[in-house]
Amino acid sequence: MLIGYARVSTPEQSLNLQKDALIAAQCELIYDDVASGTNAERPGLKKALEYMRAGDVLIVWKLDRLGRSLTDLVSTINRLNAEGKGFKCLDQSFDTTTPQGKLIFQMFAALAEFERNIIRERTMAGLVAARARGRLGGRKPKMTADDIRLARVLMEDMTIPLGEIANKFQVSVKTLRRSVNRTPSGPPIPPRAPGRKSQRGH
Template sequence: MSIGIVPSPTGRVIGYARVSTKAQKLDLQHDALRRAGCERVFDDHGVSGAKARRPGLDQALYCLRAGDVLVIYKLDRLGRSVEHLAALLREFHARGIHLCSLSEGINTQTIGGKLVFHVFSAVAEFQRDLIRENTLAGLQAAAQRGKRPGRPKRLSAQQVREARRAIHLKGESYAIAAARYGVAPSTVWRAVTG
């Protein structure tokens, strides 16, 4: 086995491989995972890493138990983002599962691998904080310019007053009022009753 993949006495070495398109082949990853001693390999063929649901990964995660080692060819085969990868590493840590990435030489059974786990967690937290900070700054800047967040209103205040008058005083239907303004009847209903 490469880079010291040694499961606990009760653990197994499980592999996971993924390619993004149907035209790509899994052979390179499968060969490397078998050389690493994986007794079982799950895979996703033609599934983007950006997808939240990946059947092969879901099966691998379900199959893993404490003491097992999940082996991947490269980190980008597992996580959609640094945050997703950090979340998976936290889940593995909580469940007593180790991760080994062959290309990067990362193995969470080692001191260096544990350091990588903590670095990924810190980077993911930093990334979340940056996004939150930038979002709040953007909302504040928009508010100072008099802008409101969210989708722009489909009907102006004047159009809402006209529709309310036509519906309540003249008995016009929501559908007729909506057709006049080129919007859906539900839009008029929300504006008039809201």
């Protein structure tokens, strides 16, 4: 079965162009969201992924309709691949059910890994600088605003164990979770085991 997914950033934008393209591609069902690229709440996409079965193909008009970033895009496609489902992008002629599409996706995955490593290195450098600044001003809270912002970036990378992140900030996993989830800088981080790496794509 071909499942379509469309997304616009604001209610003022129209989904018609995307839906027309998905209908022309013979999608039997179309799910949609009205949400910005930085908004993690995408119920339409969630429903589409839950509805799909092995052998189904998710189709979008453009790649940026599916992922908030290259890492997010690769994570979603990895999930589809692991569950025996395909992915196709109409505008970029990208199809993971073909050998060429699989090769292109491998290149995307390598770029996403490179991007994660760069972000991790910069985040760690920023953490060291933030810690150094904190030591200059006397007693400081367990986690400063800078700490929480940097911790959120690390926690969004599901390959890094929570215990490792907590150790970087010299706090417990419980304190790490509480500090990040009570800060209104983004959606709550989903729960996961403190000392184990989570599988990518899930």
